[in-house]
Amino acid sequence: MASQQQLSAVKIDMDTIEVSNLNRQFLFRRSHVGLSKAKVARDAVLRFRPNINITPYHANVKDPDFNVDFFKKFNVVLNGLDNLDARRHVNRLCLAADVPLVESGTTGFLGQVTVHLKGKTECYECQPKPAPKTYPVCTITSTPSKFVHCIVWAKDLLFAKLFGDTTQDNDLNVRSSDAAGSSENSKDVFERRKDEDIEDYGRRIFDHVFGYNIEMALSNEDTWKNRNRPRPIYSKDALPEKSIKQNGSVEKNGSTDDPSSVSAMASLGMRSPQDVWSLMENSKVFLEALKLFFTTREKEIGSLSFDKDDQLAVEFVTAAANIRASSFGIPLHSLFEAKGIAGNIVHAVATTNAVIAGLIVIEAIKVLQNDTKNYRMTYCLEYPTKNMLLMPVEPFEPNKSCYVCSETPLSLEINTYQSKLRDFVEKIVKAKLGMHSPIIMHGSALLYEVGDDLEEDMVANYAANLEKVLSELPSPVTGGTMLTVEDMQQELVCNVNIKHREEFDEEKEPDGMVLVGWSQPSSTEKKEENHRVSDVGTSNSSRPIAELNEDAEISTMEETDVVPTKKRKLSTASKNATSPSSSKVPADTDNHGKVEEIDDDDDDDDVVVMLDGNPDNTKTRRVVTSKNLCV
């Protein structure tokens, strides 16, 4: 895009470079690992096109600095984000600033490029995108049926309990009617006693979570009426011999020059992350990993959070998940696979990214030239459909019931006598509506707001409001009430009509409230052929969604059918005019093409593929220009 007129670009990326990026993010080299992506990318591009003006920002695009005024400076915005939250945020800012947005995503062999113009095409949120998959707590704590449930248990419960912040709430102990003592007791259970031998400690924890807790769960007959009973596993059975240092280098992890290189696998002489370990091997890894945490990384215990690039953490979680899986009759997985699931890793290759990058530039150039009739949504398919590997589709008109760009009101079914304002804020306003700094009003009454410059009494007032149930708020919220929810930075206003409802299904509606009018497609799991090595049971070939949401309890890859309902094509006329297209574009010498590129995080992007199946593109088009348009 560069050498033409005066192109200036801004690049925003909060991430630093990792080794796993290097297989496709070719502006980076091994020597750059750890450095800012935005800055290194800028330097790399300048090396082969020194005449462009690029400003890098090593920052989060959600920062308040990147407000509407900032976005207004640009002619076009190009997204290379990897999470839904950031994309929605940028979508709203582009709408508010009235700047065209070129969105894109890739996963494995799939990819797409879409163009969004306020008022003219669908915005990014006109088609609701699936949110990260979450699981009911009881499935995780008591009745897992899939490996991913075991991973979540191992990662968010056990790992967090043992190595994370112990003051945090943790659902680890089974919520059976006769819970084993009070919560204080259970806290003791997980804590290592003074001078307790590390192996004894490990076995004690093992027996507690894989043996005792299972027995407790079994005692509740109702749970297992229609389910397979798990079997308790005790360390003496899984791993009879006490000494676990049988093979492998003994001294390898003794002196730690680099704590991050500590590995249970290495210590045990286990080489391949692709192997599926036996129950005994998993048990060995479990105990060894636990031991290594306590002997080499003691200082971190109490403040660790799971990081997919933390080898020891991945080993521990894999082993724990596998033992639990074994207990529940769920197939075991290799470390490689477990890591992918636990870390929400998106599989990615250079080739698909190259194709999508090319398509992004083609659309961006159309935008810069105001070639509105020729904007396309282009889908890169894994298997050709009607002979097409790359399928262009005309953009659709905005969705009239999109609450983001068409200001359509939503409805919320909620128990106004039981649900607190806090629940509304967390589960709906932030999680579902994607607002980060919301203001909630009931008529002219301010119920809640977020801000740096609030007065103390206001803050106290809002804090108090959060803990009140809706019907008891200073300005009571009951059935029939309309709430206005607004995010100043995104310049998004949303009206939510409240409908009171008494009961909610714990399994199907775990949030205890249902947002209506924002059609979120239900996730369906399709068993697809052509399983690549990717996460078993989750991502499959045709329509994967990769979602990275660090805060949410559980996120994983899942398939969803996003079926567009009623839409009209942006421009329906298809004229087969064959007037010779002059390849000259109206000279636009004043075009200071300003381009903003936003990238976030290292792994690649999620994709929602919508097949409309109507690639009717028989319009004439002026081809983008000649030799000036070179990268």
Place this chain on the structure above:
Amino acid sequence: MEGEELTEQETALYDRQIRVWGADAQRRLTRAAILVYGINGAVAEFCKNIVLAGVGSLTLVDDRGVTEEALSANFLIPPDETLYEGKSLAELCSDSLKDFNPMVRVSAERAGDISGFSGDFYSKFDVVVVSCCTLTTKKLINDKCRRLSKRVAFYSADCRYSSGEIFVDLHSYKYTKNKLDEAIECELQYPSFEEATAVSWSKLPRKMSKLYFAMRVIEKFEEKEGRSPGGVSITDLPAVLKLKNELCEAQSLKESQIPDALLERLVSSQIEFPPVCAILGGVLGQEVIKAISGKGDPLKNFFLFDAFDGKGVIEDISSRDA
């Protein structure tokens, strides 16, 4: 090069792509040898992709020097002119490519016209990719590959301004496909470039990509006029259109199947449009990876992309029995 297992370094570097095609496929990639003859923008992109993917070796042949056109589309050429002294395009690109993945053996050979080389030369490789060569050369090299007892996959890639074409010849290709947890053996028979392009135009489906025909017209024009590949310019348009009409008549094809506007567009500029290079290089890269790994349905046998309508189309053009 490693023995059987991938090294720890390889596993870490290739993690994300191993999750796509598996460790087995990755191992095969690290043992593969690729030959590239003729480096244009699309092929430069391809080279970048294949090096990032971690093939065993990549050998580049292109004795030409740097030109303005090359600079506008080939991002592997360093902008610093002082580096060009006495170096061929292949050598310059080779230097850049090494940087992308030190684990791949990238080299440049000054070979002149390799179409005269013996089969032994070609048998050193698993994949041969040609570009920027005459029709004759393309056919010759294709033929040499086909004569070998070892299977050497043959590809050609050409970009004309904002359109491009990839041709695939895997000869007789067996591979395994996973369908519903079952492994199915598949076999495909590919025609050579000569055989494919010899298929009578009137026998091809009506919905056939027009770009295919347009490419053949320009190809024929270059051959007829003795032009260097990509050497057709806008001033040739009248002659090209004339040739088109002659060919259509000879092939009993309606002239409207090859719009004049399309041909005009293809010859309007002698540079390649960089995003199109990226797209072609990406698709070609993926095809080569599939062929080496033996995983995934390979493309058969033409891929055509036109930025004008944004479609990336696959056409299967094989000699049909009567």
